[in-house]
Amino acid sequence: MERIVNLAEKLSELSVTHYNNPYVMFEWPEQIDPDAWYFTPEYISIYGTSEFEQLDDAGKKRLSLLEAVNFFSLNIHGEKALMRGLTKRLYHNRPKEVSDYLHHFVGEENKHMSLFGKFCTRYLGKVYPSRAYEIPNELDEAEEDFLFFVKVVIFEELVDFYNLQMSNDERLHPLAKGINQYHHDDEVRHISFGRTITRNLFNQLKPEWSEEKQVQVQAYILAYIESTWKEYYNPYVYKDMQMKNPYALYECAWAMDGARVHREKAGRKCYKYLLDMGALIKEPQV
Amino acid sequence: MKSEADIRQSLRQWVTTKSKIEALEAVQDHTLILEKRIITSVQLMDLIMYLEFLMDKPVDVTQLKPGVFNSIDSIYQNFFNNASRDVTAVELAGS
Numbered sequence: 001m002e003r004i005v006n007l008a009e010k011l012s013e014l015s016v017t018h019y020n021n022p023y024v025m026f027e028w029p030e031q032i033d034p035d036a037w038y039f040t041p042e043y044i045s046i047y048g049t050s051e052f053e054q055l056d057d058a059g060k061k062r063l064s065l066l067e068a069v070n071f072f073s074l075n076i077h078g079e080k081a082l083m084r085g086l087t088k089r090l091y092h093n094r095p096k097e098v099s100d101y102l103h104h105f106v107g108e109e110n111k112h113m114s115l116f117g118k119f120c121t122r123y124l125g126k127v128y129p130s131r132a133y134e135i136p137n138e139l140d141e142a143e144e145d146f147l148f149f150v151k152v153v154i155f156e157e158l159v160d161f162y163n164l165q166m167s168n169d170e171r172l173h174p175l176a177k178g179i180n181q182y183h184h185d186d187e188v189r190h191i192s193f194g195r196t197i198t199r200n201l202f203n204q205l206k207p208e209w210s211e212e213k214q215v216q217v218q219a220y221i222l223a224y225i226e227s228t229w230k231e232y233y234n235p236y237v238y239k240d241m242q243m244k245n246p247y248a249l250y251e252c253a254w255a256m257d258g259a260r261v262h263r264e265k266a267g268r269k270c271y272k273y274l275l276d277m278g279a280l281i282k283e284p285q286v
Numbered sequence: 287m288k289s290e291a292d293i294r295q296s297l298r299q300w301v302t303t304k305s306k307i308e309a310l311e312a313v314q315d316h317t318l319i320l321e322k323r324i325i326t327s328v329q330l331m332d333l334i335m336y337l338e339f340l341m342d343k344p345v346d347v348t349q350l351k352p353g354v355f356n357s358i359d360s361i362y363q364n365f366f367n368n369a370s371r372d373v374t375a376v377e378l379a380g381s
Contacts, residue, residue, distance in 0.1 A: 131331045131335055132331055133330045134327060135320070135330075135352075223326060223327065223328035224328070226328055246339070247335065247339040
């Protein structure tokens with residue numbers, strides 16, 4: 001616990017010294033520039049399909065805008081769930097220093113969502129809805145705590161892969177590039193906190209778990225990884241692009257070898273963390 | 287417009303195709319597909335997406351009631367039967 005308290009204090013200080021005000025950081029053009037990229041083309045969910053190849057340059061750039069809106073939308077939905085979980089844990093069973101940092105964490109997530117929502121509604125007129133649906137489970141508090149934080153780490157690690165890559169992609173429109181950079185800068189602290197608290201909880205719980213319980217937890221984590229990845233493939237994006245059979249294209253894009261290779265690459269850092277900790281015993285095959 | 291029989295057949299086919307269980311017995315309309323782990327909870331997002339394209343209407347996941355995905359029959363009754371369809375399927379602006 002001492003390690004978490006020290007880390008929370010350090011991260012709180014960094015949140016103050018590295019405070020960014022997203023409401024004044026960016027220039028928001030009235031109209032979107034149709035001749036710009038908003039999402040790294042190679043990371044577009046249908047990259048490598050014949051449907052992607054058949055698009056002309058303007059079509060590919062339009063698709064990159066819609067993929068950016070889908071990316072920001074899935075961030076909004078993920079961060080909404082994250083904020084619910086974090087606020088539930090304020091001033092509850094942990095030292096004051098942890099709550100102090102959770103206030104920064106929640107505040108930063110709220111600003112991210114506001115920024116993502118502004119981009120989505122201003123340039124596409126909507127946020128794509130989430131289809132994530134989970135059947136409620138009866139869990140004890142410690143187990144629920146661990147599963148919450150391990151999901152935080154997985155969600156943020158995968159998002160951060162995209163943030164980091166896109167913040168360095170000179171082809172992107174400055175606004176898209178800047179939002180990814182800003183998000184990455186905050187997420188570094190969130191991931192550091194999430195990794196430490198998750199490992200701490202896992203080390204406490206694992207000795208108490210039966211083999212059957214460990215298998216269940218691993219299955220849950222693998223399922224969460226798969227469902228998180230699925231949100232990066234949205235048939236409504238393809239429908240909005242007037243593509244034929246958007247649901248079939250969604251299934252095709254998900255199953256492509258190139259897409260599997262991409263997911264393996266993008267998830268490698270996260271999977272290594274889970275494997276090293278012992279929360280997984282084999283690499284996810286998604 | 288698809289008939290009830292066509293919709294039920296499409297749903298059975300989707301569930302059978304997606305099942306990760308080997309040597310799967312034929313899925314009947316009353317087979318408990320989640321309880322028997324023929325499909326898993328992680329596949330529900332996929333199923334919801336499939337239902338949306340089958341209905342040509344989005345689903346508001348916040349309005350879903352427990353048990354709607356128990357079987358092909360419960361899915362049909364909750365999403366395609368006109369009497370209860372509007373409870374779960376909503377029009378979303380711009381989609």
